[in-house]
Structure formats: structure tokens, C-alpha cells
Amino acid sequence: MDNKVKIIIAGPRGRMGSEAVKLVNTTEHFELLAVIDHKHEGQMLSDLEGFHHINNVPIYTDLEKCLQSTNSDVLIDLTTPEVGMYHAKTALHYHVRPVVGTTGFTPSDLAELERLCQEKNLGCIIAPNFAIGAVLMMKFSQIAAQYFNDVEIIEMHHDQKLDAPSGTAVKTAEMISAVRESKKQGHPNEKETLAGARGADYTGMHIHSVRLPGLVAHQQVLFGSEGQTLTIRHDSYNRGSFMSGVKVAVEKVMKLNTFVYGLENILE
Ligand SMILES: NC(=O)c1ccc[n+]([C@@H]2O[C@H](COP(=O)([O-])OP(=O)(O)OC[C@H]3O[C@@H](n4cnc5c(N)ncnc54)[C@H](O)[C@@H]3O)[C@@H](O)[C@H]2O)c1
Numbered sequence: 001m002d003n004k005v006k007i008i009i010a011g012p013r014g015r016m017g018s019e020a021v022k023l024v025n026t027t028e029h030f031e032l033l034a035v036i037d038h039k040h041e042g043q044m045l046s047d048l049e050g051f052h053h054i055n056n057v058p059i060y061t062d063l064e065k066c067l068q069s070t071n072s073d074v075l076i077d078l079t080t081p082e083v084g085m086y087h088a089k090t091a092l093h094y095h096v097r098p099v100v101g102t103t104g105f106t107p108s109d110l111a112e113l114e115r116l117c118q119e120k121n122l123g124c125i126i127a128p129n130f131a132i133g134a135v136l137m138m139k140f141s142q143i144a145a146q147y148f149n150d151v152e153i154i155e156m157h158h159d160q161k162l163d164a165p166s167g168t169a170v171k172t173a174e175m176i177s178a179v180r181e182s183k184k185q186g187h188p189n190e191k192e193t194l195a196g197a198r199g200a201d202y203t204g205m206h207i208h209s210v211r212l213p214g215l216v217a218h219q220q221v222l223f224g225s226e227g228q229t230l231t232i233r234h235d236s237y238n239r240g241s242f243m244s245g246v247k248v249a250v251e252k253v254m255k256l257n258t259f260v261y262g263l264e265n266i267l268e
Pocket residue numbers: 010011012013014015016017036037038078079080081083100101102103104127128129130131163242
């Protein structure tokens with residue numbers, strides 16, 4: 001019996017999932033037991049392009065079947081919102097701790113997962129952004145919002161992203177609104193002559209989503225008051241930037257029996 005954390009990764013061929021496979025495969029105290037894909041059932045990961053060097057990792061298309069056949073500790077999910085929600089719930093039912101980077105969950109999805117964690121007395125981490133710099137950007141923005149009531153969030157991502165606004169932008173807005181008095185920003189009589197010009201409205205602050213090829217994941221939070229502005233900005237230039245956060249989350253979730261939403265809640 002070894003002390004390695006036994007891990008399943010859902011979405012191994014994706015931009016994030018393939019980095020996570022690399023991380024787990026090169027971390028001594030982690031062991032990749034299996035992966036969940038929506039195809040290639042019955043094949044081995046080593047059969048697939050880019051993974052020839054990774055031995056003894058079966059591919060399942062059905063998470064339940066995988067959980068019944070393996071003795072795993074943690075499920076890392078990097079898929080899509082609907083799939084991620086199903087995976088997180090299924091993992092908890094099988095007493096496996098989810099670490100979810102997938103974004104696009106609704107508040108009721110999060111509440112449901114929190115309830116399930118309580119019922120099962122199990123840890124689960126939902127992290128809209130695993131990059132330490134992004135977590136700091138959110139924390140610094142929360143501090144700044146205590147002094148600046150007017151704020152706009154501009155998030156910029158690659159054009160293959162499915163959800164808008166990004167999970168990071170939503171989390172930033174939530175953290176800011178926890179300390180900011182709700183305020184409808186801009187001129188009281190402002191009118192959009194082109195629908196959407198002012199972006200999404202979150203308790204009166206605005207969120208703008210940019211999608212362009214060439215981008216990875218970027219966000220700036222702009223504050224303004226009399227005669228001054230403050231801009232807090234974070235840039236992820238590659239998916240490697242998220243991996244130290246994934247590693248910490250996997251390690252921490254093993255010691256948790258509660259639901260955690262946001263990496264800021266587990267960083268020391
Ligand atoms: N938390 C973070 O730090 C962070 C960072 C980057 C991306 N993300 C999020 O992670 C998710 C994935 O992003 P990406 O850029 O890697 O996307 P991607 O499209 O490159 O990868 C998603 C993968 O999920 C797989 N998939 C779809 N349905 C599946 C199913 N039923 N079973 C198994 N696999 C399935 C797809 O085949 C694909 O390979 C998105 O929600 C994104 O917003 C989070």
C-alpha cells in the first residue's frame with residue numbers, strides 16, 4: 001500500500017486536461033489511474049497521439065463504470081459545464097473527491113454540490129482559476145473595492161471558450177460585491193444604442209468578455225474615482241500557469257470534508 005493520491009482525469013485530450021495528465025504523470029506522490037473521454041472506450045491512453053509514453057492508463061467513457069472498476073481518491077474535471085456537474089456529483093456519490101476547473105456552473109449547481117458534500121462528509125474544490133496570479137488579482141480587487149465603488153471587469157480569452165463571462169470574472173464580481181455597496185454604474189439615463197455595449201450587469205458593475213484567437217486567459221479589473229483610476233491585471237500565457245494550483249488543490253482536497261469554491265480559500 002503506497003501513499004500516492006490516486007487520480008482520474010476527465011477531459012485528458014483537452015487544452016487543460018492534457019496539461020493535467022502531464023502534471024499527474026510527473027508528480028511523484030500522484031498516480032493516474034484512469035481517464036474519462038467521450039470516445040476511445042476500452043483503449044489505453046498510450047494508444048492516443050501525444051500520450052504514447054504514459055503506461056497502464058485505461059480510457060473510460062462512462063465515469064460510473066470507471067469508479068466501480070478503480071479505487072480512486074480524486075477526480076480532476078476539465079471538460080464542459082454540463083459534463084463537469086454530472087462528473088462532480090457522480091464522483092461524490094462514489095466517495096471520490098472532485099477537483100473541478102471546469103467553469104460555467106450556476107449558483108444552484110454550486111449549492112447542490114455543497115449540499116452533496118455535507119451529506120457525504122467529503123471535500124470538493126471548484127476553482128474557477130488555478131493560476132496563483134489570478135487568485136491574487138481577485139483578492140487585490142476585493143481590497144481595492146473597499147475604497148473604489150466604481151469598477152468594470154474586462155476578461156479576455158481565446159475564441160474556443162464556451163462560457164461567457166468567464167468563471168474568473170464571475171468569481172471576481174462575487175468577491176467584489178461582498179464588500180462593495182450595490183451601485184448602478186454609469187449615467188442614470190445611459191442608453192445602449194447597440195445591445196450589449198455596456199456588457200453584463202452584476203449588481204450594477206459591468207463585465208465585458210473579449211474572445212480572440214491568440215489569447216489564452218487575461219483579465220483586468222478597472223476602478224475609477226475622482227481624478228484617478230486603478231487597473232489590476234493578470235495574464236496567463238499558457239496552461240502551465242494553472243498547474244501549480246491544480247497540484248495544491250489535489251493535495252488539499254484529500255484533507256477536506258467540506259465544499260470549497262475558489263482557490264483563495266485553501267491557499268495559506
Ligand atoms: N480553472 C482554471 O484555472 C481553468 C483554466 C483553463 C480552463 N478552464 C476551464 O476548463 C474547461 C476545459 O477547458 P479547455 O480549454 O481545456 O477545453 P477543451 O475544449 O480543450 O477541453 C475539454 C475536453 O473535454 C472533453 N469532453 C467533453 N465531453 C466529455 C465527456 N462527456 N467526457 C469526457 N471528456 C469530455 C473534450 O473531448 C475536450 O477534450 C473549461 O470549462 C474552461 O473554462 C479552467
